[in-house]
Amino acid sequence: MSSLKPMNSFEPLETVLMGGLVGSAIVESVRLRVYDLLETPHTAQEVSVLVGLDLIATRALLQLLVCQGLIDCACDRYVNTPLATEYLVSSSPFYQGPAIELQQTSYDYVTSNLPELLKNPGKVRCQIRHKFASGKAIQGVAQHAMRGSLQDAVEFIAALPGFADMQQMCDVGGNHGRYSMALLDRNPALSAQLFDLPNVVEAFNRTKPDMVYSDRLTAFPFDLKTDDLPTNHYDLVLVSHVLQIFRDTLDETIHRIATSVAPGGWFVSHHMNADGGAPADTKAAMGFMYHVMAKVDHFIAQDDIEQPLRRLGFETFLTGSTGPGSINLVLAARKR
Numbered sequence: 001m002s003s004l005k006p007m008n009s010f011e012p013l014e015t016v017l018m019g020g021l022v023g024s025a026i027v028e029s030v031r032l033r034v035y036d037l038l039e040t041p042h043t044a045q046e047v048s049v050l051v052g053l054d055l056i057a058t059r060a061l062l063q064l065l066v067c068q069g070l071i072d073c074a075c076d077r078y079v080n081t082p083l084a085t086e087y088l089v090s091s092s093p094f095y096q097g098p099a100i101e102l103q104q105t106s107y108d109y110v111t112s113n114l115p116e117l118l119k120n121p122g123k124v125r126c127q128i129r130h131k132f133a134s135g136k137a138i139q140g141v142a143q144h145a146m147r148g149s150l151q152d153a154v155e156f157i158a159a160l161p162g163f164a165d166m167q168q169m170c171d172v173g174g175n176h177g178r179y180s181m182a183l184l185d186r187n188p189a190l191s192a193q194l195f196d197l198p199n200v201v202e203a204f205n206r207t208k209p210d211m212v213y214s215d216r217l218t219a220f221p222f223d224l225k226t227d228d229l230p231t232n233h234y235d236l237v238l239v240s241h242v243l244q245i246f247r248d249t250l251d252e253t254i255h256r257i258a259t260s261v262a263p264g265g266w267f268v269s270h271h272m273n274a275d276g277g278a279p280a281d282t283k284a285a286m287g288f289m290y291h292v293m294a295k296v297d298h299f300i301a302q303d304d305i306e307q308p309l310r311r312l313g314f315e316t317f318l319t320g321s322t323g324p325g326s327i328n329l330v331l332a333a334r335k336r
């Protein structure tokens with residue numbers, strides 16, 4: 001028996017299985033604000049004292065972070081790499097702490113309930129009304145968008161024919177309102193109305209970051225399942241990362257939103273792209289998470305949005321990709 005040798009290396013599996021542990025260590029180091037400290041070089045001893053950790057554990061953690069390309073070590077002193085400086089330092093405009101914690105709550109939920117979720121998926125769906133309603137969740141969703149998809153989507157929308165003449169826009173499921181704010185920055189004549197669930201609007205009004213927008217951006221409590229928007233009213237209607245929640249009633253939901261676009265105005269959907277360039281393993285992991293959590297496919301095929309809009313008389317379809325690895329599609333359609 002002991003002379004038997006396997007034909008295949010176990011190494012690829014080992015790496016994947018260790019990945020969860022490495023992810024948790026990174027999340028914890030963000031929570032502990034290790035990267036705020038390592039904007040200037042520090043020894044392991046200094047980090048252990050200032051963060052309040054055991055010295056041996058600190059050395060092991062720092063070594064792990066070096067191997068992940070998050071910090072460098074020279075002459076026994078550790079310092080952030082540009083990657084950590086940009087995304088993991090709390091004063092950076094692209095800080096991902098709240099977004100990482102929000103993501104981690106989903107991973108933890110799936111991990112601890114996996115046996116049950118594989119037999120009975122979709123349990124998180126009923127919690128969607130509360131998931132996005134805290135100040136911290138709003139901050140997390142906003143910071144996630146700042147990884148690049150918001151900037152790309154805003155660039156795409158600002159280049160739509162007629163953007164400079166737009167006056168009224170609507171942000172359905174707008175949550176943190178950053179898409180609206182970025183578009184208001186690009187067009188001083190534009191005003192925005194944000195619609196979201198009542199508890200989200202309450203949280204939004206508590207955390208609205210900049211009073212500069214107060215007279216041009218108004219949030220309204222709204223339920224896309226039951227409430228109607230004003231008919232033929234907006235020059236631009238944006239629905240970003242919301243339609244996946246309504247996969248079972250996609251045509252009806254698109255119809256409900258699209259009736260609010262004024263003739264000549266644009267409907268813009270921003271969503272995860274089923275045909276995009278994201279690596280297959282990323283797509284499979286995300287697909288797995290959303291299927292077991294919410295029993296829906298987070299990725300939406302272009303045709304599933306385009307066809308209902310064509311039936312409603314929309315024409316001139318334009319598309320772009322957004323975000324790291326072009327993981328999202330932004331699709332614009334103009335009402336006749």
Ligand SMILES: C[S@@+](CC[C@H](N)C(=O)[O-])C[C@H]1O[C@@H](n2cnc3c(N)ncnc32)[C@H](O)[C@@H]1O
Pocket residue numbers: 128132141142145172173174175176195196197200222223224225239240241242245
């Ligand atoms: C993933 S977030 C997207 C936030 C933002 N649009 C973005 O792209 O970053 C989904 C948003 O849809 C909202 N939402 C979910 N169900 C809704 C409903 N029935 N009516 C209105 N908004 C809803 C959530 O509250 C949340 O703000």
